[in-house]
Amino acid sequence: MVLLTGESLNVEQMRAILYQNEEVELDNQALSRVQKSREAVERIVREGRTVYGINTGFGKFSDVSINEKDVHALQLHLIRSHACGIGEPFEERVSRAMVVLRLNALLKGFSGIRVEVLERLAYMVNHSIHPVIPSQGSLGASGDLAPLSHLALVLVGEGLVWNEGDHQPAGELWESRGMQPLVLEAKEGLALINGTQAMTAQGVLNWLEAETLAYQSEWIAAMTMESLHGITDAFHPAVHQARGYVEQVDVAKRMLAWLEGSQLVTSQGEKRVQDAYSLRCIPQIHGASWQVLGYVKEKLEIEMNAATDNPLIFDDGEVIISGGNFHGQPIAFAMDFLKIAVAELANVSERRIERLVNPQLNEGLPPFLSPQPGLQSGAMILQYAAASLVSENKTLAHPASVDSIPSSANQEDHVSMGTIGARHAGNIIQNARRVLAIEAFCALQGTEYRGKENMSPSLQDKWEEFRAFTPSMVEDRIFSIDIERISAYLKNETYFATYSKKLTMSVN
Numbered sequence: 001m002v003l004l005t006g007e008s009l010n011v012e013q014m015r016a017i018l019y020q021n022e023e024v025e026l027d028n029q030a031l032s033r034v035q036k037s038r039e040a041v042e043r044i045v046r047e048g049r050t051v052y053g054i055n056t057g058f059g060k061f062s063d064v065s066i067n068e069k070d071v072h073a074l075q076l077h078l079i080r081s082h083a084c085g086i087g088e089p090f091e092e093r094v095s096r097a098m099v100v101l102r103l104n105a106l107l108k109g110f111s112g113i114r115v116e117v118l119e120r121l122a123y124m125v126n127h128s129i130h131p132v133i134p135s136q137g138s139l140g141a142s143g144d145l146a147p148l149s150h151l152a153l154v155l156v157g158e159g160l161v162w163n164e165g166d167h168q169p170a171g172e173l174w175e176s177r178g179m180q181p182l183v184l185e186a187k188e189g190l191a192l193i194n195g196t197q198a199m200t201a202q203g204v205l206n207w208l209e210a211e212t213l214a215y216q217s218e219w220i221a222a223m224t225m226e227s228l229h230g231i232t233d234a235f236h237p238a239v240h241q242a243r244g245y246v247e248q249v250d251v252a253k254r255m256l257a258w259l260e261g262s263q264l265v266t267s268q269g270e271k272r273v274q275d276a277y278s279l280r281c282i283p284q285i286h287g288a289s290w291q292v293l294g295y296v297k298e299k300l301e302i303e304m305n306a307a308t309d310n311p312l313i314f315d316d317g318e319v320i321i322s323g324g325n326f327h328g329q330p331i332a333f334a335m336d337f338l339k340i341a342v343a344e345l346a347n348v349s350e351r352r353i354e355r356l357v358n359p360q361l362n363e364g365l366p367p368f369l370s371p372q373p374g375l376q377s378g379a380m381i382l383q384y385a386a387a388s389l390v391s392e393n394k395t396l397a398h399p400a401s402v403d404s405i406p407s408s409a410n411q412e413d414h415v416s417m418g419t420i421g422a423r424h425a426g427n428i429i430q431n432a433r434r435v436l437a438i439e440a441f442c443a444l445q446g447t448e449y450r451g452k453e454n455m456s457p458s459l460q461d462k463w464e465e466f467r468a469f470t471p472s473m474v475e476d477r478i479f480s481i482d483i484e485r486i487s488a489y490l491k492n493e494t495y496f497a498t499y500s501k502k503l504t505m506s507v508n
């Protein structure tokens with residue numbers, strides 16, 4: 001059980017919520033703050049004071065006063081009209097993250113929403129009720145208005161929810177559970193949709209997957225080192241301490257740990273004086289990506305516990321301020337930075353793939369790792385596929401945050417495009433995972449040619465683990481199946497079991 005306070009949520013807790021379906025609990029002190037904030041909104045409505053988002057229109061309509069009898073209709077119109085999301089839906093895990101993050105932000109007590117609404121959001125998390133949320137349509141400022149509107153629709157009994165991989169009308173779901181949809185009160189619609197939770201939810205999932213992939217890239221690179229008789233002197237601790245980057249030092253340490261006991265790697269001067277950069281500079285290149293991961297994690301954990309709607313209510317309603325915390329620029333930059341870091345893991349992996357298959361560079365391995373060079377092409381086109389993916393990543397890595405298009409009749413004249421950046425980061429991670437899957441496939445074959453009994457004990461274990469579902473290359477076959485299986489396994493074993501079954505069915 002993860003206690004949500006609005007102040008202390010971290011990515012490790014999100015990992016448990018997203019991957020182990022950990023439930024959430026609402027902190028009582030936070031609920032007390034929420035209640036006081038709500039009382040302030042109700043007092044404003046009773047007194048007839050004009051406050052943006054409570055009894056006014058929105059965006060360019062902020063100067064239009066709304067009659068008290070129309071406050072409920074205002075919130076419903078807001079949700080319906082802003083539910084303009086388009087394209088394929090976010091994956092269900094991102095949707096779950098969005099509900100958790102919006103709930104946590106509202107628990108800070110600056111938004112004027114009822115406790116009842118937060119309890120319903122918590123119910124959704126704890127009973128795996130996840131809105132179907134289109135992934136396109138957000139500018140990343142004024143909040144993720146379109147995606148979060150699709151989340152809010154579920155609360156009022158409209159829109160769709162995920163149901164065992166399919167979609168179900170939200171009204172039908174609430175009816176089946178004997179529960180009524182909510183009727184949103186003053187300010188509650190705006191409080192639900194004015195935030196950065198779409199980009200942050202996708203960002204959290206990106207970070208969790210990127211961290212896993214960064215670790216995986218190290219054992220895969222270590223297996224390539226064995227295949228190519230790589231020189232381990234380049235990982236000597238003194239080299240990396242002399243430069244001083246902690247992440248670089250740590251990568252070198254882990255590389256030596258993976259290679260401990262290997263009879264395939266070499267020492268400086270034993271076969272050659274030094275390796276190419278894609279081998280020799282693994283700690284420097286991968287370490288720099290780890291630095292980015294540290295930066296991104298820091299920004300995500302701030303945003304996960306941030307009040308990002310507008311207006312914000314302070315001092316029990318005595319101070320209400322329209323600001324711009326919904327602007328996604330910090331996460332937009334973080335996602336653009338993450339894109340570059342992960343793309344580079346794929347870039348250097350592709351260069352190692354080239355060294356594994358190129359007979360001019362692979363230290364005597366068969367050309368293209370082919371069992372019968374000439375008659376069988378072996379891994380020749382696997383390198384083509386990797387090259388295609390890294391090239392695609394270079395276009396996706398273009399920063400989304402450098403663009404801005406004015407909206408709402410120029411009232412919202414600078415936007416972050418952070419949600420686009422987060423989506424593209426997810427695409428890059430998926431592509432990078434497939435590139436690393438190709439390197440793993442080639443390294444498995446390379447070490448087999450060298451004699452797996454000569455591998456380090458740790459990498460022998462990895463070899464056996466992956467050979468359980470990736471047979472040796474004894475004859476040309478449809479290698480896309482191997483790559484997709486390895487990629488699915490790298491993503492996570494649960495996903496692999498489901499995906500591998502579908503893949504087998506499609507081939508048969």
